[in-house]
Amino acid sequence: MRLTPEQVEKVAELARLELTPQEKERYAEQLSAVLDYFSMLNTLDTVNVSPTTHALMLKNVLRDDIVEPSLTQEQVLSLVPQIAGEFVAVPRAFEG
Amino acid sequence: MELYQLTAKDIHVGLRRKDFSAREVAQAHLYRVDDIDHELKAFITVTPEKALLAADKVDALIARGEVIHKLSGVPIAIKDNICTQGIPTTCGSRMLEHFVPPYSATAVKRLCDLGVVIVGKTNLDEFAMGSSTENSAFGVTKNPHCMSRVAGGSSGGSAAAVASGQAVLALGSDTGGSIRQPAAFCGVVGLKTTYGLVSRFGLIAFASSLDHIGPLARTVSDAAWALQAITGLDPRDSTSVAPNIDSSQPLAAGVKGKIIGIPKEYFGPGVDKDVAEQVKRAIKVFEGLGAETVDISLPHTDYSLPAYHLIATAEASSNLSRYDGVRYGFRASGAESTDELIKLSRSQGFGAEVKRRIMLGTYALSKGHHDAYYSKAQKVRTLIRADFTKAFSQVDIIVTPTTPTTAFTIGSKIEDPLAMYRADIYTVSANLAGIPAVSLNCGFVDGLPVGLQLMGPALSEILLLQAAFAYEQETRFAGYQEG
Numbered sequence: 001m002r003l004t005p006e007q008v009e010k011v012a013e014l015a016r017l018e019l020t021p022q023e024k025e026r027y028a029e030q031l032s033a034v035l036d037y038f039s040m041l042n043t044l045d046t047v048n049v050s051p052t053t054h055a056l057m058l059k060n061v062l063r064d065d066i067v068e069p070s071l072t073q074e075q076v077l078s079l080v081p082q083i084a085g086e087f088v089a090v091p092r093a094f095e096g
Numbered sequence: 097m098e099l100y101q102l103t104a105k106d107i108h109v110g111l112r113r114k115d116f117s118a119r120e121v122a123q124a125h126l127y128r129v130d131d132i133d134h135e136l137k138a139f140i141t142v143t144p145e146k147a148l149l150a151a152d153k154v155d156a157l158i159a160r161g162e163v164i165h166k167l168s169g170v171p172i173a174i175k176d177n178i179c180t181q182g183i184p185t186t187c188g189s190r191m192l193e194h195f196v197p198p199y200s201a202t203a204v205k206r207l208c209d210l211g212v213v214i215v216g217k218t219n220l221d222e223f224a225m226g227s228s229t230e231n232s233a234f235g236v237t238k239n240p241h242c243m244s245r246v247a248g249g250s251s252g253g254s255a256a257a258v259a260s261g262q263a264v265l266a267l268g269s270d271t272g273g274s275i276r277q278p279a280a281f282c283g284v285v286g287l288k289t290t291y292g293l294v295s296r297f298g299l300i301a302f303a304s305s306l307d308h309i310g311p312l313a314r315t316v317s318d319a320a321w322a323l324q325a326i327t328g329l330d331p332r333d334s335t336s337v338a339p340n341i342d343s344s345q346p347l348a349a350g351v352k353g354k355i356i357g358i359p360k361e362y363f364g365p366g367v368d369k370d371v372a373e374q375v376k377r378a379i380k381v382f383e384g385l386g387a388e389t390v391d392i393s394l395p396h397t398d399y400s401l402p403a404y405h406l407i408a409t410a411e412a413s414s415n416l417s418r419y420d421g422v423r424y425g426f427r428a429s430g431a432e433s434t435d436e437l438i439k440l441s442r443s444q445g446f447g448a449e450v451k452r453r454i455m456l457g458t459y460a461l462s463k464g465h466h467d468a469y470y471s472k473a474q475k476v477r478t479l480i481r482a483d484f485t486k487a488f489s490q491v492d493i494i495v496t497p498t499t500p501t502t503a504f505t506i507g508s509k510i511e512d513p514l515a516m517y518r519a520d521i522y523t524v525s526a527n528l529a530g531i532p533a534v535s536l537n538c539g540f541v542d543g544l545p546v547g548l549q550l551m552g553p554a555l556s557e558i559l560l561l562q563a564a565f566a567y568e569q570e571t572r573f574a575g576y577q578e579g
Contacts, residue, residue: 008455015413015458016420016435017451018443027452030513034456037514038402041472044479051474052481054335055291055305055530056554061334075198081427088423093434 168211201298218253248278273523280547352386357491413457498547
């Protein structure tokens, strides 16, 4: 399973990561080796096996719809890198 | 004996007898940190003022003649991916270098309510991704038994802190072996519980179906005390379960009549022969104590590492998508759009191993690959769970080496991700199956500790600790070891 640097770039884009050309080469090599290793799973017949979607197979763990104390707005805003009043400030999100 | 060499049990007895004060105990550990940690680098953040404040509170209770909990005044260290209110929690990453959580993890809160003294936050592989604590943005933690060797990972700091007497107990996290492997490398006890037994609320997520918080200690008894304190249903963690553990049962129940399974797949060409030798000697000790041993097979063992990495990286790619430089954590400068902000913050904030795993997971979940990789791994996970269910219908406990080798030298595997991943071959299965597993020291090879791993069916923690205790009492590997 040989990943090209272009394929690595596509994956990086999905993951919102920006890589240098050297990083793309290096990761292409390393990821290819790991994916090769993963392919050994294909030697197993799992046609009649259902996937484990949860370690304990718990279902529908709910709580009563009661309002309880949570974090204050002040606490949350104190963690934000840049605020504008009560808002989280970011560079413009859309073109134009 | 120095105060920093005492167990939690010793400290509790000594405090009640007024042999020493909680402040003296805390101070001894803080001096120990000052003394050795600039070299060892087990800690990212040390909290001396908070520690002494907590110790003074305990002393005040004792002065008033009040009964104190057995963990009151005990110095503990907390892995830096576990939230501690008001104390920086970095995950060993530039991404959270200045992050100070506004709340504490449930496990931390439970311990603090009992009066523990927090010495500080320990070093780890970034976002718990690694097996050597070489992937931290804040330095490499050394092995107290040999400074040119790794402490293991990702809870390397916690294991090293406990092994070197800088803390009596530590909390670590285990997703594929990250408590047990460093515990084995550093010669201490490390316990990963049944999935859901310890609340994950406040554990900064890596792979949600595989993550566990658990204790590290120098003795089985201390680990058992910590376990009692941190387990229990937590409404804040929808995957938590109420413990069905009868903690009134004594640790000293022995192993007479217990059936121990020895899986052949863990004693094949993959394990170092000296390590296997030490573990086989340990098995003889169990036989001498009245246990019966049976050869068993866990046929899908070889598939557990690739299945683990596929599931873990897929879940990690999802969990780490929250780090975008917008609401908290590192924000890159110079971005002209939100999209650029997110890309730059993530690219500059994350280290290489984290990026590698995010990309692997993203790839495994992407269109056209999801069935071949992620779904396939989930099915293999079912097969691995079935191996254990079948084994536990014949045996009570499974005994294996914790790791294939003793601690490797710093730098020897960091360039080869696959070689690094193989350090976890014997530990990942327990995370996939959700079953409890404990590692404890069973000897040394060339001065480096060897870990013995015991695994049991879900919610069999007491049984495992009883077996571990029986072994520990029979041999001389417990307590403080001069490195």
